Amino acid sequence: MKRIYIVATLLFWLGVTAIWAGSHWMPATQEVAALSPTKAYSLQAVAAHNRADNCWMAINGQVYDLSAYIPQHPSAPEVIVAWCGKEATTAYMTKNRGRPHSPYATELLQRYRIGVLDMR
Amino acid sequence: MRILLTFPRFYLALVMALAGLPALLQMPAVPLTLSGMGVLTGWLGCGALAASLMLMVREPAIASCFGGLDRMYRWHHLFGVAGYVLLLSHPLFLAGQALPAHPQSAWQIISPGSPTWSGMLGWGALLGLMLGLGATFATRLRYSVWRPLHALLSVGVLLGIAHVLLLGGLTAAAWVVMLPIVLALTWRMLRVDRGQGARPYEVSSASCLSDEIVEVSLRPLAQPLAAVPGQFVMAAFFEGPHYRGCGEYHPYTISGAIPDGGLRLNIKALGDCTRTMQSLEAGVAARIQGPFGEFFASRNASPEVWIAGGIGVTPFLAQLRLGEVTRPTEFIYVYRTAQDACYLDEMERYAATHPLLHFQPLVSQNDLVPLYAMLAKVTDLPARQAYLCGPRLFVAAVSAWLKQHGMREQSIHFENFEFRS
Known part of the structure; x- marks a missing residue:
């Protein structure tokens, strides 16, 4: 048991160190933010991207392309895919019995912003 | 059903089912990705820890269900370590999903400097478990230092519950994890640590x-x-x-x-x-x-060999004081030096008055070869029931020798004296 504890603990810290090193030296393969963040999209344009592999959402007046993020979302895919192509502010702000997503999730969301929602 | 209730494996199966239930409840909602694995290992780890804590409730009736306190504690340790390993892998899987495409995101998921409450609670839980479990294995620490460090395990578990509640709310899986943990910790604190069950x-x-x-x-x-x-x-x-x-x-x-x-x-x-x-x-x-203790609980009419190491002589002495030697019994009492021997006169007296008892004291000087030589001379050794009591290494070495010399595993009964004296 003691050996399992020592090996598991060492492997854990090794993993944490590797991920920290990766965050410093590995290049990100997807540069979503390269798209213009000021471009305006109508809700109709957003609605055309309503699949798991082509998923846009409008949240708080911003438009996000979450296609690359869907596989990383911790919940079941259908929970998030149901909101692809839609105005999802309410869903975003009321996950888990009315509580919003965490500040970390909000920060993560910014990486996928492709523009603003055209309200006209 | 009544027969089932007499089998320790039945109760063990129940505890295993409890350990797996939270993950099973979450399974339909978990994607088949690395982050999905992260979610599953998190729930499995929580379930294993809940099971481990339930096996920490030191009540005679519960210990008896699992075949004795020693065996119950062995499962308590096994579930505890399994839960720890699963929970360590949980954040690594979550971050591993993002690593190839978004290495910075991966680090944000796992970073100890996470600005979110769930992240801080998760790290607090892991560090509590790490230090608490580390202390469990550091048996050379003074008991007064060891005990509060070991208690960090409970702190880790409670922080883990807060992490689960913050992330997912009061789901069915959270109830399955939380209820046994809170019950076991409260029971342990009141009945055992505060002595209300004594x-x-x-x-x-x-x-x-x-x-x-x-x-x-x-x-x-x-x-x-x-x-x-x-x-x-x-x-x-x-x-x-x-x-x-x-x-x-x-x-x-x-x-x-x-x-x-x-x-x-x-x-x-x-x-x-x-x-x-x-x-x-x-x-x-x-x-x-x-x-x-179930040491002498399952005796049959077979001849016996009793092997005591040091203070491990106590249960055999207790048997002799009961005046019960009803089958041929070879009794070898091993102690390090002459100063360590206790009750020699009393046991010699029993040997003189019980014709079926053959008593042999042995000064070992930490060498078990003379003991093995004595055992080799015991008549029809493989057909006897062996009862061993003493320090863990002593019991392990003698058990191994007995097995090598034809004794079946189920004929060897033992108790360790690790924290017992």
Whole structure:
């Protein structure tokens, strides 16, 4: 048991160190933010991207392309895919019995912003 | 169903089902990705920890369901370590999903400097488990240092519950994890650590058997425990006329019974608390919980071989004091030096009056070869039932030798004296 504890603990810290090193030296393969963040999209344009592999959402007046993020979302895919192509502010702000997503999730969301929602 | 209730494996299967249930409840909602694996290992780890904590509830009836306290604690440790390993892998899987495409995101998921409450609670839980479990294995630490460090495990578990609730709310899986944990921790704290499940006794006499061993007689101050000599109890000693006890509960084997429900315990000086107990005196208040132990519970009519190492002689002494030697019994008592031997005269007397008992004392000087030579001469050894009691390494070495020499595993019965004296 003691050996399992020592090996598991060492492997854990090794993993944490590797991920920290990766965050410093590995290049990100997807540069979503390269798209213009000021471009305006109508809700109709957003609605055309309503699949798991082509998923846009409008949240708080911003438009996000979450296609690359869907596989990383911790919940079941259908929970998030149901909101692809839609105005999802309410869903975003009321996950888990009315509580919003965490500040970390909000920060993560910014990486996928492709523009603003055209309200006209 | 009634037959099932007598099998330790039935109860073990129930505990395993409980450990797997939270993950099973989450399974339909988990994607088949690395982050999905992260979610599953998180729930499996929580379930294993809940199971481990349930097996920490030190109640005689519960211990008996699992085949004795030693066996129950072995499963407690196994579930605890399994839960720890699963929970360590949980954030690594979550971050591993993002690593190839978004290495910075991966680090944000796992970073100890996470600005979110869930992240901080998760890290607090993991560090609590890491330090608490590390202390569990550091048996050379002083007990007064070891105990609060070990208690960090509970802190880790509670922070883990907060992490789960913050992330997912009060889901069915969260209830399945939380209820057993809260129940087990509360039960343990009130019934065991605060001694509410223990009975009041008082030391009626204490006599030193050697520099490091004292035999204490206790009389009950309320309804006595239904204990059989050879079993063990958890006992804490408090104040007396000239004695100030440490009040910690430690396990001690019952070396004999005295009239009106009294007990005799052997206490060996293994640490600060038990060293203080060498000066126990009449009138000291004590609380006793138990009894535990299934050492002689499943005996048949076969001839037996008893092998005692050091203070491990106590359950055999208890049997002899009961006056029960009803089958041919070879009894070998191994001790390091002549000064370590206890009860030699008493056991020689029993050997002289019990024709079926053959008693052989042996000074080992930490060498087991003479013991093996003695065992090799025992008539029809593989057909006997072997009863071993002593330090863990001693028991492990002698068990291995017996198996190598034709004895079946189910014929070897043993108890370790790790924290017991």
